[in-house]
Amino acid sequence: RKEVEQDPGPFNVPEGATVAFNCTYSNSASQSFFWYRQDCRKEPKLLMSVYSSGNEDGRFTAQLNRASQYISLLIRDSKLSDSATYLCVVNIRGRALTFGSGTRLQVQP
Amino acid sequence: GAVVSQHPSWVICKSGTSVKIECRSLDFQATTMFWYRQFPKQSLMLMATSNEGSKATYEQGVEKDKFLINHASLTLSTLTVTSAHPEDSSFYICSATRPGVGDTQYFGPGTRLTVL
Numbered sequence: 001r002k003e004v005e006q007d008p009g010p011f012n013v014p015e016g017a018t019v020a021f022n023c024t025y026s027n028s029a030s031q032s033f034f035w036y037r038q039d040c041r042k043e044p045k046l047l048m049s050v051y052s053s054g055n056e057d058g059r060f061t062a063q064l065n066r067a068s069q070y071i072s073l074l075i076r077d078s079k080l081s082d083s084a085t086y087l088c089v090v091n092i093r094g095r096a097l098t099f100g101s102g103t104r105l106q107v108q109p
Numbered sequence: 110g111a112v113v114s115q116h117p118s119w120v121i122c123k124s125g126t127s128v129k130i131e132c133r134s135l136d137f138q139a140t141t142m143f144w145y146r147q148f149p150k151q152s153l154m155l156m157a158t159s160n161e162g163s164k165a166t167y168e169q170g171v172e173k174d175k176f177l178i179n180h181a182s183l184t185l186s187t188l189t190v191t192s193a194h195p196e197d198s199s200f201y202i203c204s205a206t207r208p209g210v211g212d213t214q215y216f217g218p219g220t221r222l223t224v225l
Contacts, residue, residue: 096145
């Protein structure tokens with residue numbers, strides 16, 4: 001079983017749509033949670049950290065459910081520029097990040 | 110601006126040659142850096158943890174004699190792919206944890222290696 005599992009997609013959505021990505025992790029010792037965005041042939045860039053209380057950054061909302069070991073990302077009012085691969089990432093302090101395989105989003109005009 | 114740099118950004122080499130990739134933290138000291146590899150349409154896979162002043166810690170299945178890691182200073186880690194073969198062609202990315210910024214890791218821009 002992978003440590004971090006994501007639906008690979010692709011998710012093809014029209015501009016303005018709301019789209020949600022889910023992720024599950026297997027290691028209950030995981031302490032930090034993130035969503036990264038990776039554009040084709042580029043390095044991952046931090047999109048946002050994820051907290052149990054839920055957090056929002058503009059059109060992006062992230063949620064963490066520790067009991068279910070489940071992380072989500074909601075994107076509202078999708079833009080063409082949101083097209084990318086979204087990586088669910090978990091971390092145990094002091095160790096390297098563990099990446100999901102990513103969910104590919106394609107926003108269409 | 111960028112906080113972690115990598116050099117070169119891309120390299121094409123012949124089979125059997127060795128390639129060195131540098132990873133630098135630009136305005137902070139990183140006692141630990143990480144090296145990842147990403148094959149097309151796959152996730153980043155951790156290769157090794159680079160520790161300043163000591164030996165690197167390699168993940169299972171990564172040959173330490175093939176992927177030489179040196180972390181000679183607090184701002185520089187190098188990865189040398191020795192006797193590269195076409196199957197080593199990949200996207201190599203380093204990262205470093207910035208002190209005082211929790212667990213956030215900053216990634217270098219990556220090095221695309223193509224071995225002919």
